[in-house]
Amino acid sequence: MDILYFAWVRERIGLPKERITTDAATVADLVAELIAREDRYAVAFSDLSALRVAVDQELTDFDAPLSGVREVAFFPPMTGG
Amino acid sequence: MRIVVQEAPFDLGAESDAFAAGRHDMGAVVTFTGVVRDVNDQLDVMEIEHYPGMTEKALTKIATEAMQRWSLGDVLVIHRFGRLAPGDRIMMVATAAPHRRDAFEAADFLMDYLKSRAPFWKKEHGKDGTSWVAAKDEDEDALSRW
Numbered sequence: 060m061d062i063l064y065f066a067w068v069r070e071r072i073g074l075p076k077e078r079i080t081t082d083a084a085t086v087a088d089l090v091a092e093l094i095a096r097e098d099r100y101a102v103a104f105s106d107l108s109a110l111r112v113a114v115d116q117e118l119t120d121f122d123a124p125l126s127g128v129r130e131v132a133f134f135p136p137m138t139g140g
Numbered sequence: 141m142r143i144v145v146q147e148a149p150f151d152l153g154a155e156s157d158a159f160a161a162g163r164h165d166m167g168a169v170v171t172f173t174g175v176v177r178d179v180n181d182q183l184d185v186m187e188i189e190h191y192p193g194m195t196e197k198a199l200t201k202i203a204t205e206a207m208q209r210w211s212l213g214d215v216l217v218i219h220r221f222g223r224l225a226p227g228d229r230i231m232m233v234a235t236a237a238p239h240r241r242d243a244f245e246a247a248d249f250l251m252d253y254l255k256s257r258a259p260f261w262k263k264e265h266g267k268d269g270t271s272w273v274a275a276k277d278e279d280e281d282a283l284s285r286w
Binding site: 063065067092117118132136137139 | 230232254256260
């Protein structure tokens with residue numbers, strides 16, 4: 060599964076994209092797995108209310124299931140326009 | 141419907157002319173242009189990051205919804221990314237409709253959704269360093285109007 064990070068999430072974690080193997084059932088499970096890996100993840104994911112998540116390029120929430128998913132992206136609230 | 145995400149500048153006049161050309165059934169064309177703002181002479185560069193792939197999908201979804209909700213002949217969205225200077229055009233939307241109210245309302249709707257549902261992020265490089273532009277609560281609240 061590809062994990063993508065944008066804006067300050069990318070900066071805090073220190074990379075734009077990584078490929079991981081996971082059995083996480085939901086986005087929240089994946090986040091817990093990442094937080095357990097290293098401090099930089101724990102820092103980036105310390106306040107989930109400040110984050111948004113897209114699964115296969117569709118905006119969703121942290122309860123979303125990951126079965127069959129190819130791409131998960133984490134980023135701050137968007138500021139287009 | 142045309143959705144463009146590009147780094148290069150766009151020609152507002154040429155885009156506006158081409159958008160409305162040949163549509164004699166459209167009595168109203170509304171265009172909105174977003175410009176890099178520098179209120180206190182503090183900004184050097186506005187860096188815009190986006191999510192290639194999802195950006196185009198999200199904009200297409202927003203424009204499709206506008207086409208369904210209002211009586212429109214066409215919709216155009218152009219949004220830039222990369223490093224922009226104060227005064228540079230960031231983006232434009234254009235709507236064409238038989239009547240002006242549809243064109244105005246659809247353009248307003250497109251802008252509200254584009255602000256907080258299209259995956260763009262802005263970083264300001266200024267005299268006092270760099271900072272990510274935070275999303276405003278009022279932008280999220282604006283969606284409830286629709």
